[in-house]
Amino acid sequence: MEPFIRLTAVAAPLLTPNINTDVLIRVEPMIKVPKGKLGPYCFEAWRYLPDRSENPDFILNKPAYRSAKILLAGLNFGCGSSREPAVWALADMGFRCIIAPGFGDIFFNNCFQSGMLPIVMPVETVEKLAKLAQSQGDLAPDFTVDLERQVIVTPSGEDIAFRIDALKRRALLDGLDDIGVTLAAKAKIDAFQANDLAQRPWIYRY
């Protein structure tokens, strides 16, 4: 997994509440299109008009935000399905960090598996960041997200602190393969199952 340490980029504001994973990636491209090529299908229904031309009103189509790597999102972002390709699609579109007042629990977990940093911030803070992210013509300002220091640096240089669970932060900073880590302690799983088999034989022999 690609480590996440520090990122400086444009932040795109899209504060609609309850954006679900079906909106992030519909089921057909999720099945047919491989990881790494999902970008064009992310937010498909909103990004394109029925004739497949780009919807010029959709925020992520505006020139100022095309290079955005940070998404400022609304309440309960990524609710719904467990589909991890929703995270991949955002990553393929260029995003590495999502800042929202809350996330769907499964989506939140999935982010860490792909080096995507999800940051929970109070609604007022996300709204303030969204104001700071306003573009002047085709230009939008840069923010820095620093996972080492756990701060967001606004365009004017103000530090806003955030917190990520220590375990998740370490894994992102190091880009760890968690299967390798778990299997290094395989003896613990063996011992658990041996003991459990004696307690609950019906779980293992059925």
Place this chain on the structure above:
Amino acid sequence: MAASTLFEKIWTSHVISDLGDGFALLHVDRHILHDLNAMKSLVELRERGYAVRNPELTIATPDHGVSTLPGRNIDTVPEGAALLRGYLEETRRAGIRSFDMNEDGQGIVHVIGPELGLTQPGTLFVCGDSHTCTHGGLGALGFGTGRSEVIHVLATQSIYQKKPKQMRINFNGTPGKGVTAKDLILYLIGQIGADGGNGHAVEYAGSAINAMSVEGRLTICNLSIEFGAKVGMIGPDDTAYDYLHGRRFSPAGANWDRAIAHWKTLPTDAGAKFDREIDVNVANVGPQITWGTSPQHVISVNDVVPDPATAGDAARRDAMNGALDYMGLTPGQPIAGTPIDWVFIGSCTNSRISDLREAGAIARGRKVKPGVSAWVVPGSQQVKQQAEAEGLHEVFKQAGFEWREPGCSMCLAANGELMPRGQRSVSTTNRNFEGRQGPGARTHLASPSMAAAAAIEGAITDVRKMMV
């Protein structure tokens, strides 16, 4: 010992190692694969140099991508054939027990787990699907995972999780005529919002839950994820034990007695603490129907479509306006009487035998309105066989419904079974998201009997008018 909850007891007994900060590595007792994730997960596992640790604790079935056309085979949906072949090859290669397309036991993952007796009280149950919360209806700790976590479970039979907060929802009282488990849970979501359960494991309790069948409980738990709760569960009781007794993979003989003794230790102790507790008086709940594109956009069938001007803030108002625009509805219009094009009775929410009986009771002796396409898709081979033994398939067919093969079908439209743009359905599914049943398709969620009533009327209608 301190008073403890059902959730805590299962969590604690599955900790392989405690990582501090609320994180733990937990043992997975049961893992189900389906056709959308089996092939890709097993191939990636192999390519990364790992093997399936406990194939005997893993089962698989094709449900999302299979056709539900009578007489189907692997090539009925040409675009899905490669996926299904890959599914067969990889599950076989890994030694994972699969219930194949037209084999006994096949069905929607969350329907077959309980009916085969694979879902049991006190088990930790995962699947790469968000509605794995369904299995909590039998007192299991079930939750959905992403693809990476599926691969981790295959390799290690364990999963890293952070302990969520806990919430208890008490449904008290007796539901009125025409009010089902589906209505109770939709009503709750309308009250607390699509993110009301985020970060929580939810336990359902109260007199209405105690009196409810296992199938109703599975429906309640199924929709937990629709208000953000990854886990929804109900303490096991005699109703649960009776349901499990004698099922294909239920404990048997001496193990049955040992299992019961264990299961009886699981329910939440008196005095156990929850982070949040909510009481719902079910006597106040009428048949529910959604109007928008989030399950929280729900009203009673006799209500009018709400006005976005009443929303708390600009973002919510915009979301409501967007939903009304997508759904083609006007604020203030009565929802009843809205004409529909489709009815879909199926999905892991409402495709069990009791659901089909409820819908059948409305369909019996009546006719589907001309111009309406109405489908009944049983949740599993077992449900289908039982329904046919009871003659329900004839009831539906005579009324003008299509009687189909088991699978997810139009719940997700992953198998090409989708609704044309702009058309409107009443569906017994769990998600009215934009595009869920096909790009531009408009979905209204409701109970099986409400869906059957809509098919007959050709419009959204109060099912109670059709009940004696």
